Amino acid sequence: MDAAGSQVEAECAQYAGQYQNGFITTQGGKLLCSKIIHLIHNNNVKSQVSKVLNECELRMYKSVAFPAIGTGQAGQSPAKVADDMLDAIVEFASKRSVQHLKKIKIVIFQIKMLSDFYVSMKKREDLDSSTRDSWVSLLKSFFWGKKQPTEKKKPMVLEKKVDIAIFQICGESKKNVDATESWIKNLILKEQFEISISDELIENFDERQIDTLADLQKRKHVTIQLENKLSPPCIKISGISRDVCFVSVEVQKMIQKIKDTEEEQSKAELVYNLVEWRYPGSNDSFVAFDKLTNMQLEDAKIAKKPHLTVKINKNNYKVDLNTLQANDDQGKTIYIQRVPKNEGKL
Numbered sequence: 001m002d003a004a005g006s007q008v009e010a011e012c013a014q015y016a017g018q019y020q021n022g023f024i025t026t027q028g029g030k031l032l033c034s035k036i037i038h039l040i041h042n043n044n045v046k047s048q049v050s051k052v053l054n055e056c057e058l059r060m061y062k063s064v065a066f067p068a069i070g071t072g073q074a075g076q077s078p079a080k081v082a083d084d085m086l087d088a089i090v091e092f093a094s095k096r097s098v099q100h101l102k103k104i105k106i107v108i109f110q111i112k113m114l115s116d117f118y119v120s121m122k123k124r125e126d127l128d129s130s131t132r133d134s135w136v137s138l139l140k141s142f143f144w145g146k147k148q149p150t151e152k153k154k155p156m157v158l159e160k161k162v163d164i165a166i167f168q169i170c171g172e173s174k175k176n177v178d179a180t181e182s183w184i185k186n187l188i189l190k191e192q193f194e195i196s197i198s199d200e201l202i203e204n205f206d207e208r209q210i211d212t213l214a215d216l217q218k219r220k221h222v223t224i225q226l227e228n229k230l231s232p233p234c235i236k237i238s239g240i241s242r243d244v245c246f247v248s249v250e251v252q253k254m255i256q257k258i259k260d261t262e263e264e265q266s267k268a269e270l271v272y273n274l275v276e277w278r279y280p281g282s283n284d285s286f287v288a289f290d291k292l293t294n295m296q297l298e299d300a301k302i303a304k305k306p307h308l309t310v311k312i313n314k315n316n317y318k319v320d321l322n323t324l325q326a327n328d329d330q331g332k333t334i335y336i337q338r339v340p341k342n343e344g345k346l
Helices: 006-015 045-058 078-093 111-126 129-144 174-191 200-204 207-219 241-274 291-302
Strands: 023-027 035-039 063-067 103-107 192-198 222-227 234-240 275-280 286-288 307-312 315-320 325-328 333-335 337-340
Touching (some): 035 045, 200 241, 241 291, 275 333, 291 307
Antiparallel strands (some): 023 035, 192 234, 275 337, 315 325, 325 333
């Protein structure tokens, strides 16, 4: 109430005793919201959350944020509150009549309480798959907002490597056998090493990268685990230290290559929005170069290079960047165009 300011406090005093359905609504005051719904104390958290959600839908609000209701001075169990709040949200989200409320947030200030809400959500994974998938998708859409459907990427699976070495130890006594076993284990552990590499770009690994990982795993004394369900995705490399370090460097190179490719595509898109290079097509028309070639031509011109070789209809052409004349290997000559898309000249 202190953060909301005196205006909200005055509204609460004005509406005191006039509440219906267990709450009153005031302006947002100094808080970064348009309205505040003040709940009258009630031990039935699920009912309170349901009423607020229905009120938000009725008032056509697009989002709402809840605290962990009842876990403060009311002293309710955080675990029970988590169950009640999530139950109310799932029931509300399941209604086909919901049209306006798009995002629901639960703000938790106490770090220890996070585990209670995590456990509550985890318990629901024990439901049958069809029910689980439905409520998980509903919760995701309301907690993080509805996203446009995207093409599903085929999950990449790296085959597990299992190399088994069997030691048969014979000795004069059990004590000697145990000592030898301990010595062997210590030798193995001294040589063992593990590295974890986490990066969002691992999610973009396709069959080529997976095949490369499989080849590295086959050639080197390592086991590679691809944890692509984590956020960010992670690659765990374990095995003999020298091989783990080698494979780690190779994985970093793969990630960097993807990063460089994405940056190049982004730059090519930007250049294409500024200028378009074209080559002759059919019927006296001109065809735009692909965006990467478009960027290469523009970069070469800016760098004042005299020539650049490009592909046109699968043939190599040497372009004179001053005259825009292009010649292929057979001596054929064509003229290309550079067309700025803004009003000034680049």
